[in-house]
């Protein structure tokens with residue numbers, strides 16, 4: 001049976017905001033909600049014109065086969081958490097709920113306030129799902145035979161319309177969260193920073209305080225002097241590649257600069273491929 005079409009209204013946004021904040025407090029699930037919003041949006045292909053086949057922040061990650069794509073391992077848990085909110089009222093689209101949860105998670109973890117707009121139209125069925133392979137890989141072999149991580153990041157993020165500066169700023173989201181061997185295959189079973197949770201236990205984090213959104217990611221990636229912390233090849237390249245390095249250095253030295261650029265890049269990410277129904281609603285998130 002086809003799902004009823006959900007259309008975002010102001011009251012729905014208000015209800016959802018309260019429930020998401022409660023969920024974050026209860027479950028400490030900030031990182032996985034940020035990742036869900038990113039993976040829904042990050043399928044976007046600027047060269048495909050029609051909605052929703054161009055991908056982007058259209059809620060299609062809730063459908064099989066997309067939720068089963070290798071890059072999305074573990075994200076079914078994030079979908080379930082938010083489904084419990086979606087089940088309570090229909091005044092917020094899935095696409096909006098996913099992006100709202102991500103923006104609130106960033107802010108609740110101590111990060112910047114992201115200038116969010118709502119009214120995203122949902123993809124209504126699995127036939128709109130983008131083919132697998134639009135999200136970045138964290139290590140070699142690079143999926144399209146790119147020679148290294150810098151070329152791979154540019155191939156993927158330029159397809160979405162991002163610049164080198166935005167690639168570096170967005171990568172800073174790894175200041176929170178962890179990688180798990182049984183999901184992405186990266187990281188250790190557990191480290192001294194992750195063995196006790198809170199929330200899910202284990203995995204490898206990029207920073208010791210992996211529930212705090214700050215600029216420490218750039219400091220640890222630069223120093224690389226703690227083998228209990230994770231560094232993917234795509235993180236490492238931010239201080240090695242000439243086009244990325246000036247931004248990585250700037251963000252390591254200046255948290256305000258990172259927050260300002262991150263907020264803009266995240267807002268852009270949250271609107272990739274969006275069709276407004278009928279027009280965007282600014283709403284403090």
Ligand code: HEM
Pocket residue numbers: 030031032034035038073074136137138139153170171173174176177178179180181183184185186232234
């Ligand atoms: C630059 C290219 C990127 C690569 C190669 C990459 C790769 C990865 C990998 C391999 C994981 C571990 C997943 C797991 O094992 O569960 C991960 C986690 C994560 N990623 Fe990325 N990512 C990238 C960019 C981003 C961006 C742009 C954002 C958000 C704006 C983001 C947010 C996150 C978060 C918050 C987590 C932690 C999830 C959790 O703890 O459950 N990543 N990423």
